[in-house]
């Protein structure tokens with residue numbers, strides 16, 4: 001009984017942390033080449049995405065996808081993603097904690 005109680009308490013302590021971190025999107029690999037796996041840019045000229053507002057990231061990605069933001073590089077990178085994939089990517093980057101710049 002005691003073990004069960006301790007296990008339950010541990011789960012309760014871990015669950016909220018898990019809930020905040022979204023699953024790693026399948027399409028993250030390409031994005032990571034420029035924006036980093038955790039949203040800190042890897043190349044000059046690419047913006048950091050870590051911790052940006054979810055609604056902002058979602059809107060920006062939608063704008064690249066449909067051409068309202070006419071940036072060939074990002075349009076090619078985002079490609080014809082579904083709304084669900086776009087949402088996953090925005091959630092992932094929004095949930096990252098910005099690292100201190102060296």
Ligand code: HEC
Pocket residue numbers: 027028030031032033034035045046047049057060061069071073074077078089090
């Ligand atoms: C080849 C490099 C490259 C790749 C790959 C790439 N990006 Fe970008 N991304 C950029 C650059 C450069 C910009 C700035 C474009 C501009 O001026 O609007 C940008 C802009 C963005 C922005 C807008 C940020 C802001 O503050 O407005 C988002 C969001 C974004 N990228 C997400 C992604 C996602 C998600 C992927 C993967 C599907 C991806 N990018 C792949 C280079 C890249």
